[in-house]
Amino acid sequence: MIGGAVSDKIRVLIADDHEMVLDVFAMYLSSAPDMAIATAKTLDEAVDHIGAEGPYDVVLLDLNMPGMNGVAGLRRAIKLNGGKPVAIITGNPTPRMLDEIMNAGSSGIVLKTTGVRSLANAIRFMHAGEHYMPLELVRERHNAGRTTKNGRLSDKEMMVLSYLAEGKQNKEIANDLKLAEPTIKMHVTSICKKLTATNRTQAVIVARDLGLI
Amino acid sequence: MIGGAVSDKIRVLIADDHEMVLDVFAMYLSSAPDMAIATAKTLDEAVDHIGAEGPYDVVLLDLNMPGMNGVAGLRRAIKLNGGKPVAIITGNPTPRMLDEIMNAGSSGIVLKTTGVRSLANAIRFMHAGEHYMPLELVRERHNAGRTTKNGRLSDKEMMVLSYLAEGKQNKEIANDLKLAEPTIKMHVTSICKKLTATNRTQAVIVARDLGLI
DNA sequence: TGCATGCCCATCCGAAAGTATGGGTCGGCC
DNA sequence: GGCCGACCCATACTTTCGGATGGGCATGCA
Structure with missing residues (x-):
């Protein structure tokens, strides 16, 4: 963290229809003092949040959420969030999905298989303007399955x-x-x-x- | 709860490849004093646990986990757990999947969309020998989508x-x-x-x- | 050098899929 | 009663698929 007032929290919006996942985010990330978390259960809810509160510093969207329609919803959110990072959180993405997600202009992909601990780091990383993708995805990107x-x-x-x-x-x-x-x-x-x-x-x-x- | 020694905890095994989900279970359920939680990330791990520790009082399996192969893995776990309840935990099951799960002899279905709070209740319910299924699933069972x-x-x-x-x-x-x-x-x-x-x-x-x- | 592999193409054939037309029963509804 | 919709069947036709056969070309490896 580079200095800054205490009120300079990273404003994070997380949207997932698995309320359990939302729960764990709220639980864990509220212990990260440099972030303020908002949650939503559908894309429309998330869009409303962005509309009402302005662009968030980092937006995390579940790919299989109601309203997403694959990458279409992702594109919609990216447009709305005014250039600030929008990332996808998902379970087992297929190679095809990875391509589409990154081509749509996402700032990264967070796997539900990686545990909560790395999430805070991923969020800070993307907030700094970087693109985040787990190593195992990068490596298996081309040769997955097949x-x-x-x-x-x-x-x-x-x-x-x-x-x-x-x-x-x-x-x-x-x-x-x-x-x-x-x-x-x-x-x-x-x-x-x-x-x-x-x-x-x-x-x-x-x-x-x-x-x- | 019907009386019983303090050491009579419900032994619960939860298996899901989404480590985040595992985290939240461990976090939340450890605050339920009548349960002892074990976790696994693949079906094989879960099977090993059952083999080593004996049948668990309640087993929860993610349907999309490595090794599951749809209901095949569920059947395997049910056979191993010696008559004690085995349930499925999943996100958005299709009508077809519901049929297969229940026909395979599962003790119930827990939705990730329902939040963690109801989970402890579901576990106690199934431990009592009942079959657990969220109301919204029962209602939409026949007319889903279509x-x-x-x-x-x-x-x-x-x-x-x-x-x-x-x-x-x-x-x-x-x-x-x-x-x-x-x-x-x-x-x-x-x-x-x-x-x-x-x-x-x-x-x-x-x-x-x-x-x- | 020979050989295997992956890629490309052509022709032929039978089987399956998709479309169309026409006709039948049954039940519910105005 | 008449009408409509869901269901069933038959015949006939065109297109597409799947499979087989046979050929050519490039690469890489033994």
């Missing part, structure tokens, strides 16, 4: 899989990727084998359950 | 949708439901319309995102 018992998915296969996960059909995928349709079919076949799925729909289901997408 | 902007899904449609979500094909579904294949096709078409999906794969995706399944 290894299955039947071999690992190649880059192209991951690419095709992400289109499958949107319900696209082979012709569309071929157009988007500038490839021929048979090539896409081949990739889909390969993906299904590696995921032990019998068709594209099952492949998407398995991939989701595995956190591949 | 209403979309294009109308609500009928019972038959929900049934077919659940098969779609397993990647089954029309012929299989027809056999299982003792219906003709064209009928299934009709239902699938109807489902896709109501979910604004262009094919079965997309239907499964939006249904999942909506928590319909």
